[in-house]
Amino acid sequence: MHALRAEPAGLTVPTRLSLSDLADLLGEQQSCFDVTCVESCLSTNDELAQRPPGAGIDVLITDRQLAGRGRRGRSWLSEPGHSLTFSCGWNPPAHCPPPGGLSLVIGLAVAEALESIGVRGVAVKWPNDVLAGGAKLAGILIELASGQQRTRRVIIGIGLNLRDPADSLPPGATALAPHLCTPISDEAVLAAILLHLNARLIDFTRAGFAALLPAWQARDAFAGHQVRIVGDHEERHGIHAGVAEDGALLLRDHSGTHRILSGDVSLRSAA
Numbered sequence: 001m002h003a004l005r006a007e008p009a010g011l012t013v014p015t016r017l018s019l020s021d022l023a024d025l026l027g028e029q030q031s032c033f034d035v036t037c038v039e040s041c042l043s044t045n046d047e048l049a050q051r052p053p054g055a056g057i058d059v060l061i062t063d064r065q066l067a068g069r070g071r072r073g074r075s076w077l078s079e080p081g082h083s084l085t086f087s088c089g090w091n092p093p094a095h096c097p098p099p100g101g102l103s104l105v106i107g108l109a110v111a112e113a114l115e116s117i118g119v120r121g122v123a124v125k126w127p128n129d130v131l132a133g134g135a136k137l138a139g140i141l142i143e144l145a146s147g148q149q150r151t152r153r154v155i156i157g158i159g160l161n162l163r164d165p166a167d168s169l170p171p172g173a174t175a176l177a178p179h180l181c182t183p184i185s186d187e188a189v190l191a192a193i194l195l196h197l198n199a200r201l202i203d204f205t206r207a208g209f210a211a212l213l214p215a216w217q218a219r220d221a222f223a224g225h226q227v228r229i230v231g232d233h234e235e236r237h238g239i240h241a242g243v244a245e246d247g248a249l250l251l252r253d254h255s256g257t258h259r260i261l262s263g264d265v266s267l268r269s270a271a
Helices: 019-032 044-049 102-116 186-207 209-217
Strands: 033-041 057-065 083-090 122-125 129-132 135-146 152-161 226-230 235-243 249-253 256-260 266-269
Touching: 019 033, 019 186, 033 044, 044 057, 044 083, 044 135, 044 152, 057 186, 083 186, 102 122, 102 129, 102 135, 102 152, 102 186, 102 209, 152 186, 186 209, 209 235, 226 249, 235 256
Parallel strands: 033 057
Antiparallel strands: 057 083, 083 152, 122 129, 129 135, 135 152, 226 235, 226 266, 235 249, 249 256
């Protein structure tokens, strides 16, 4: 794992996170990750996509993200100490299944990591959110890029609300601190996520999302609920009937069961 170092283009080394503490928490698996911290950048996804891929999982963490984004063009900004904002670069092996369901795999890994550190009421929301107590705690943005020699590369952006000292989170969002049984360091939170992420990516490589479907559905916050699927030009209503083995949402209405791909749609409660 990289030591702390200064970065070009005005990116400077932060003092909030300790990579030595993170390395200790990762233990024998620290060699699976190539971690860099910067004080600020526009977008960790964009910044990481411009860097040459390493042999393992590349991780770029920032204290302050100035132009980050979520799905459907939403912004994801972060301030020091308020959130954990990072991106991971992963090079799928040649035999890896198609990326369908990958955002759900990442959501499952984050949810399991949070459960492992004592977060209560963790659930997942199709296709890319992690909830605690019914409110959004973390968001995920998956982007595909090309690496050297046109190899496939997946950029995984993760943003997790750590604290909300000024009650500045939008309605429907929550922070980590109120859901923890006991306080935990930011390094321990990050280590748990990285370890579970690595394990679930290995599982996905071996058997695709289908093998992880039961674990995801066991945490599905909207299973069996009346929901709305909101797109740019239409809105559909029905019963959330689970997800398919390729990650598509199954929406059941009076005319049957329909497959909804993530694309530019959002899932919302119809209650």
